[in-house]
Amino acid sequence: MEAAVEPGNLAGVRHIVLVLSGKGGVGKSTISTELALALRHAGKKVGILDVDLCGPSIPRMLRAQGRAVHQGDSGWVPVFVDREQSISLMSVGFLLEQPDEAVVWRGPKKNALIKQFVSDVAWGQLDYLLVDTPPGTSDEHMAVVDALRPHSPLGALVVTTPQAVSVGDVRRELTFCRKVGLRVIGLVENMSGFVCPHCSECTNVFSKGGGEELARHAGVPFLGSVPLDPELTRSLEDGRDFIQDFPDSPAFPALSSIAQKILSETPAGLS
Numbered sequence: 001m002e003a004a005v006e007p008g009n010l011a012g013v014r015h016i017v018l019v020l021s022g023k024g025g026v027g028k029s030t031i032s033t034e035l036a037l038a039l040r041h042a043g044k045k046v047g048i049l050d051v052d053l054c055g056p057s058i059p060r061m062l063r064a065q066g067r068a069v070h071q072g073d074s075g076w077v078p079v080f081v082d083r084e085q086s087i088s089l090m091s092v093g094f095l096l097e098q099p100d101e102a103v104v105w106r107g108p109k110k111n112a113l114i115k116q117f118v119s120d121v122a123w124g125q126l127d128y129l130l131v132d133t134p135p136g137t138s139d140e141h142m143a144v145v146d147a148l149r150p151h152s153p154l155g156a157l158v159v160t161t162p163q164a165v166s167v168g169d170v171r172r173e174l175t176f177c178r179k180v181g182l183r184v185i186g187l188v189e190n191m192s193g194f195v196c197p198h199c200s201e202c203t204n205v206f207s208k209g210g211g212e213e214l215a216r217h218a219g220v221p222f223l224g225s226v227p228l229d230p231e232l233t234r235s236l237e238d239g240r241d242f243i244q245d246f247p248d249s250p251a252f253p254a255l256s257s258i259a260q261k262i263l264s265e266t267p268a269g270l271s
């Protein structure tokens with residue numbers, strides 16, 4: 001097991017939430033981004049650490065692509081994505097020359113970068129630090145968990161889709177959490193049904209409800225189902241604030257309710 005880093009720059013962080021998924025493309029970065037926005041609208045200060053070295057997409061989703069991070073006196077200074085400076089972001093994407101480039105470093109170099117990300121970013125005071133991890137359960141996940149473990153309370157949010165439940169990816173993710181002693185704050189089922197924009201009828205493109213049943217079976221809280229929502233896709237592509245701009249869209253109530261449940265599962269914020 002790798003040596004843990006000193007608390008230093010994480011000392012002012014109240015809660016750390018690792019966002020995990022069994023496989024890519026299930027909406028982990030989407031959920032991280034929307035939760036950050038929802039928590040911000042609930043008056044919280046939020047940081048996002050994007051260690052998805054395979055495809056760092058959060059800078060694009062928050063319209064922060066191309067922004068520069070620089071070294072301050074106490075470490076890397078994250079990018080503030082809003083005028084009020086309520087959301088700060090550190091992403092491996094800021095260090096790549098081309099925004100769509102994938103990091104192809106081998107294990108030890110990746111793990112060293114992750115450790116540096118955890119120890120060297122000057123987050124200041126935060127209610128929540130959301131950590132967007134790569135898909136699956138790899139050495140990189142162990143590096144993140146080992147580096148963050150001294151900074152409790154640390155918990156995991158597991159994102160899945162109805163199909164992933166049936167192929168067992170999410171079960172492996174829950175087993176990983178159990179093995180490394182990570183508290184599961186809850187499970188979210190994403191892309192769960194399509195709400196027709198004309199008649200609001202919900203069509204379950206894939207089977208629905210598996211996530212909830214799995215959560216019950218695994219003894220972890222089920223936080224909610226987020227439907228496939230074209231307005232959410234568009235808002236992410238344009239880097240807009242979905243929570244502020246689309247309160248009538250199908251995914252809004254689910255995302256707001258998940259944020260509320262996270263707030264009640266992790267009390268004692270800064271504000």
Ligand SMILES: Nc1ncnc2c1ncn2[C@@H]1O[C@H](COP(=O)(O)OP(=O)(O)OP(=O)(O)O)[C@@H](O)[C@H]1O
Pocket residue numbers: 021023024025026027028029030031052055057134135190191192226227228229230232233236237251
């Ligand atoms: N509920 C949803 N409704 C509509 N579009 C969605 C929804 N969730 C995610 N998407 C879209 O699906 C795509 C994949 O989402 P995202 O990048 O968040 O997945 P991911 O799990 O982080 O992938 P990876 O781990 O491979 O980076 C994105 O284009 C996003 O806009």
Ligand code: SF4
Pocket residue numbers: 196197198199200201
């Ligand atoms: S759900 Fe109803 S309104 Fe929507 S496309 Fe189908 S038939 Fe038309």
